[in-house]
Amino acid sequence: xxxxxxxxxxxxxxxxxxxxxxxxxxxxxxxxxxxxxxxxxxxxxxxxxxxxxxxxxxxxxxxxxxxxxxxxxxxxxxxxxxxxxxxxxxxxxxxxxxxxxxxxxxxxxxxxxxxxxxxxxxxxxxxxxxxxxxxxxxxxxxxxxxxxxxxxxxxxxxxxxxxxxxxxxxxxxxxxxxxxxxxxxxxxxxxxxxxxxxxxxxxxxxxxxxxxxxxxxxxxxxxxxxxxxxxxxxxxxxxxxxxxxxxxxxxxxxxxxxxxxxxxxxxxxxxxxxxxxxxxxxxxxxxxxxx
Amino acid sequence: xxxxxxxxxxxxxxxxxxxxxxxxxxxxxxxxxxxxxxxxxxxxxxxxxxxxxxxxxxxxxxxxxxxxxxxxxxxxxxxxxxxxxxxxxxxxxxxxxxxxxxxxxxxxxxxxxxxxxxxxxxxxxxxxxxxxxxxxxxxxxxxxxxxxxxxxx
Numbered sequence: 001x002x003x004x005x006x007x008x009x010x011x012x013x014x015x016x017x018x019x020x021x022x023x024x025x026x027x028x029x030x031x032x033x034x035x036x037x038x039x040x041x042x043x044x045x046x047x048x049x050x051x052x053x054x055x056x057x058x059x060x061x062x063x064x065x066x067x068x069x070x071x072x073x074x075x076x077x078x079x080x081x082x083x084x085x086x087x088x089x090x091x092x093x094x095x096x097x098x099x100x101x102x103x104x105x106x107x108x109x110x111x112x113x114x115x116x117x118x119x120x121x122x123x124x125x126x127x128x129x130x131x132x133x134x135x136x137x138x139x140x141x142x143x144x145x146x147x148x149x150x151x152x153x154x155x156x157x158x159x160x161x162x163x164x165x166x167x168x169x170x171x172x173x174x175x176x177x178x179x180x181x182x183x184x185x186x187x188x189x190x191x192x193x194x195x196x197x198x199x200x201x202x203x204x205x206x207x208x209x210x211x212x213x214x215x216x217x218x219x220x221x222x223x224x225x226x227x228x229x230x231x232x233x234x235x236x237x238x239x240x241x242x243x244x245x246x247x248x249x250x251x252x253x254x255x256x257x258x259x260x261x262x263x264x265x266x267x268x269x270x271x272x273x274x275x276x277x278x279x280x281x282x283x284x285x286x287x288x289x290x291x
Numbered sequence: 292x293x294x295x296x297x298x299x300x301x302x303x304x305x306x307x308x309x310x311x312x313x314x315x316x317x318x319x320x321x322x323x324x325x326x327x328x329x330x331x332x333x334x335x336x337x338x339x340x341x342x343x344x345x346x347x348x349x350x351x352x353x354x355x356x357x358x359x360x361x362x363x364x365x366x367x368x369x370x371x372x373x374x375x376x377x378x379x380x381x382x383x384x385x386x387x388x389x390x391x392x393x394x395x396x397x398x399x400x401x402x403x404x405x406x407x408x409x410x411x412x413x414x415x416x417x418x419x420x421x422x423x424x425x426x427x428x429x430x431x432x433x434x435x436x437x438x439x440x441x442x443x444x
Contacts, residue, residue: 095369154382158375180354186306193313
């Protein structure tokens with residue numbers, strides 16, 4: 001007990017100020033990075049455009065004549081050829097979302113309530129005589145500070161390490177997703193081309209013999225084309241979302257030695273706003289497609 | 292003869308060109324409907340359809356090319372994420388370790404009292420926190436393949 005008391009006095013006189021400096025210097029509010037990570041993870045999890053691509057050839061059957069069995073069979077075969085892509089495409093979504101979720105979790109500043117954990121430990125140490133009752137308060141305060149500082153410094157170091165190691169593969173994966181989106185855009189153009197051909201054939205014959213039917217077809221035409229345009233805009237907005245995620249992470253990588261600086265965090269916040277704006281457009285386009 | 296595979300950009304461009312060719316052929320057919328005759332018109336329609344089918348095939352190929360080229364980057368990203376998850380587990384482990392340490396101290400404090408109820412309660416708290424190592428090892432052993440031959444008596 002005497003030894004413990006002398007050790008405790010030593011800690012209070014010399015170690016506590018050092019711990020305070022460590023705690024204040026090491027802890028940084030990285031909420032901007034946490035928000036960026038969480039929003040990017042959420043955006044990467046959006047698979048509606050991938051689902052639409054995989055269903056595209058089946059949806060195209062609406063723009064064929066029922067008697068045209070050869071064309072419908074061809075569309076079925078082409079749809080089957082695309083299905084193996086589905087598994088791979090979902091790996092892209094998952095790869096980016098899991099990485100960004102891990103980034104957000106490392107940047108988070110909550111998680112462990114050390115006072116809640118250490119408090120009972122110190123109370124028990126005090127009641128079993130390992131430390132004196134009058135030392136329990138100061139020991140609790142220093143221990144909480146130390147645990148907090150050590151963990152936050154560790155957490156920030158690991159976050160920097162993650163950004164350093166993850167940037168190259170992330171940039172490539174996001175670039176691949178942008179190219180994949182170009183493929184999805186082409187699939188919409190394929191659908192639109194089939195629709196236009198179908199519409200022109202019907203109009204070509206109906207306009208001569210069925211003027212009312214031709215009028216109805218013409219009225220529907222505008223809305224259908226608008227639907228294709230909306231889907232293309234959703235893809236364009238998602239490409240913007242991906243590019244902003246890529247730019248924000250590159251910025252973190254370039255400035256990884258000072259990720260807790262106010263300027264860096266302010267820049268991340270700006271990127272997050274831009275990602276949110278682009279992703280909101282994607283969600284809005286998807287929602288109105290369903291309506 | 293070796294197969295020439297288009298790049299992603301080439302496949303996208305080819306898809307667009309096939310669609311445009313199909314549309315141009317359709318406009319020509321409609322414009323010269325009366326001159327073509329039924330047989331020629333049917334031929335034209337078939338070619339138009341084939342061009343649109345080829346466009347869709349090129350679109351599928353374009354997506355497939357990216358997927359094929361991107362496998363190693365995806366694997367590298369997953370590896371980095373796994374490392375980060377292990378770090379997060381370590382941080383979580385500190386919390387659990389503190390809880391276990393508290394329970395250990397509780398048991399250590401209870402034993403000298405000689406109070407059976409206190410000792411039993413403290414032991415139960417610790418037991419609930421620590422995994423059953425014997426059970427885990429048995430489960431590992433069950434997962435291994437059974438021997439394929441009988442031992443001689």
